[in-house]
Amino acid sequence: MNLMDFLAAAPEMTLLGLICVVMIADLFIEDERRVHTFWLSMISLAITAAVLQATSPDTRVVIFDGSYVSDSLSQVLKLGAVLFVALAFLYARDYLRANDLNKGEFYLLGLFGLLGMMIMMSANSLLTMYLGLETLSLSLYALVAFDRNNVTSAESAMKFFVLGAIASGALLYGISWIYGVTGSIQFHEIYAAISADPSLNNLPLWFGLAFLIVGIAFKFGGVPFHMWLPDVYQGARTPVTLYLASAPKLAALALTLRILVDGLGGLHETWGTMIMVVAVLSLLVGNLVAIAQTNIKRMLGYSTIGHVGFILLAIFCGTAEGNAAALFYTLTYVVAAAGAFGVIVLMSRSGYDVELLTDFNGLNARSPWFALMMMFLMFSMAGVPPFIGFFAKLNVISAVLAAGFPGLAVLMVLVTVIGAFYYLKVIWFMYFEEAEDKAVLQASTDTRLVLSLNSVAVLALGIVPGWLLALCIDVLS
Amino acid sequence: MLFHSILFYVFAAIMFGAALGVVFSRNPVHSVMLLVLTFFNAAVLWLMAEAEFLAIVLVLVYVGAVMVLFLFVVMMLDVNVEAAKRGLTRYAPFGIAIALLMVVELMQLIWLRSQVGDTVGGFVPNPEGYSNTKALGSVLYTEHVYAFEIAAVILLLAIIAAITLTMRKRPGLKVQNIAKQVGVRAKDRIRVVKMDAEKKS
Known part of the structure; x- marks a missing residue:
């Protein structure tokens, strides 16, 4: 192997090197000048994105003896992850300063999480996938517990940690069965082994597969493995929830697509059924329980579960069209989620976190611009045309119809209608209720600008969705 | 080869006894010590199977580091052994049942292998060098x-x-600032006042 071959993994190596630089530099930065760490992290993200662009592969490149793959899917997902981590950092900056949480470790753990996501997105073997997942999960556990004087944070971190460890164990157990049956941990070899010997497609492999599905459903937050999600979304400080709700969803998509499609594509009939059950339950539970919530973070947590149902149903189709719809849905959902949590972060002030739906009362009177932005985001999540969420849902529904499941398509339309209720409720609170607190939202110019761009993006993308959809189809063909 | 077998059985027996001792010893410190003995004998068995690296790592990492940490924790927590041991007889049937189940499963696996006929053909020593x-x-x-x-x-x-x-800066904690201590000059601390000699009156 030539040393130049390793160049395909340059983005990960660059990011790791930059993390070390930020880590050392942060030691010498005093608390009141912590914003330097923020800018250093942002520069690191920019350099990583530049290296990603520079090493963009023309074809599928597999290095490190088959443990690392670089293709157009990993490229798109990684660029998305870098972008959303940067958004999370920017929205978090002022909040952390105002709430006495201004520690450099927030950015450091965030960067480590990004590294884990990138490893997952480029994983070509079950071992690499697992290690990437652990890197991501460990930083998420620590981030959720970041505010260690806060009892709710500690409780949710503990839940997240214990349940996450059990899910990792299930995943690892499934991996060992897959390895035992097929004799390999590399996705293309597993695929080849199953297509070469159809007798492998039998009970032992399905047993391992079931455990993999448990792990995937947990990491995605699919019912019935969703228990951690609302508690963690509510318990973590809002910038952490923002981080948790955005980029890691892309990594979860990579986990699902790489394992189920790249590795176990030959078992589509078997895992399709399992994924469908998880997806249908997620759609129902997520959307129905969200109606009863009074806490906005918890409500968005349940709504995430509902959205995960859509993504999983798109993957369930097992067609290239379905996979493209899943990628499109995830990317656009994450844009809206980042924006929505961004508004919540922005509304929180020193010592007071926006938690309740009623905190949105009369936002229009206080800051009409941000009320409008939040309305865009809620419309997009609800799936109202011409916002991007509408096209994402439409794609999934048409993919499911094309795969020949009209019943599921009807179900998706029904839950979308149910889901619209609680998204519109937020808009009702913002526009038709009286505010108790008349203070205008304060934000620094760059946050204000980026948040506005983020929110307008859901409208702009909705008006011209063609290029993104074409990109998704191109990536997964 | 006979000598080799005798050595194997001796070390295996010591390991087995030590492992039993870990569970049955009344004193947690003794348990930890017996666990060290178990690990050490396992390392010897590995050495006999020509897995030198694993054997040395087992002694270095587990005996040298992990078990010392264990010992610290056991001593620090001061576990109430009697309370912990009380459940022993209660849970013993359950434990024995699980152990028997595992033995049966293992036997089945070995039996299955012997039927198929592709048993691993004994231990083959590695070539020279x-x-x-x-x-x-x-x-x-x-x-x-x-x-x-x-x-x-x-x-x-x-x-x-x-x-x-876990790292926190506690308020009111008295910490030495070494740089300040080293950087101190005599003139910061004492003032030498020139005075005329007092007249004796």
Whole structure:
């Protein structure tokens, strides 16, 4: 192997090197000048994105003896992850300063999480996938517990940690069965082994597969493995929830697509059924329980579960069209989620976190611009045309119809209608209720600008969705 | 070969006895010590199977580091042994049942293997000049180098996460500022006042 071959993994190596630089530099930065760490992290993200662009592969490149793959899917997902981590950092900056949480470790753990996501997105073997997942999960556990004087944070971190460890164990157990049956941990070899010997497609492999599905459903937050999600979304400080709700969803998509499609594509009939059950339950539970919530973070947590149902149903189709719809849905959902949590972060002030739906009362009177932005985001999540969420849902529904499941398509339309209720409720609170607190939202110019761009993006993308959809189809063909 | 077998059985028997002692000893410190003995005998067995590297790592890492940590924890927590041991008789039937189940499963597996006929043909010594460490290293640093490096990153991350969650600056803690202490000058601390000699009156 030539040393130049390793160049395909340059983005990960660059990011790791930059993390070390930020880590050392942060030691010498005093608390009141912590914003330097923020800018250093942002520069690191920019350099990583530049290296990603520079090493963009023309074809599928597999290095490190088959443990690392670089293709157009990993490229798109990684660029998305870098972008959303940067958004999370920017929205978090002022909040952390105002709430006495201004520690450099927030950015450091965030960067480590990004590294884990990138490893997952480029994983070509079950071992690499697992290690990437652990890197991501460990930083998420620590981030959720970041505010260690806060009892709710500690409780949710503990839940997240214990349940996450059990899910990792299930995943690892499934991996060992897959390895035992097929004799390999590399996705293309597993695929080849199953297509070469159809007798492998039998009970032992399905047993391992079931455990993999448990792990995937947990990491995605699919019912019935969703228990951690609302508690963690509510318990973590809002910038952490923002981080948790955005980029890691892309990594979860990579986990699902790489394992189920790249590795176990030959078992589509078997895992399709399992994924469908998880997806249908997620759609129902997520959307129905969200109606009863009074806490906005918890409500968005349940709504995430509902959205995960859509993504999983798109993957369930097992067609290239379905996979493209899943990628499109995830990317656009994450844009809206980042924006929505961004508004919540922005509304929180020193010592007071926006938690309740009623905190949105009369936002229009206080800051009409941000009320409008939040309305865009809620419309997009609800799936109202011409916002991007509408096209994402439409794609999934048409993919499911094309795969020949009209019943599921009807179900998706029904839950979308149910889901619209609680998204519109937020808009009702913002526009038709009286505010108790008349203070205008304060934000620094760059946050204000980026948040506005983020929110307008859901409208702009909705008006011209063609290029993104074409990109998704191109990536997964 | 006979000598080899005798050695194996001796060390295996000591290991078995020590493992039983870990469970049945009344004193947790003794338990830890017996666990050390168990590990050490396991290392010897590995050595006899020509897995030198694993044997040495087992002694270095587990006996040298992990068990010492265990000992610290046991001594620090001062566990109430009597309370912990009280459940022994109650849970014993359950434990024995699980152990029997595992034995039955193992026997089945061995029986199945013997029926198929492709049993592993005994222990084959490695050729002259074969290095266990080299073989392991050459796989670890070539084929699995990516996973190996990620594992290192995870360890670094664990350190950072642990420090983030536990290090705190307590208010009112009296800490020496070494730089200040070293940087101090005599003229900051004492003032030499020139005075005329007092007249004796």
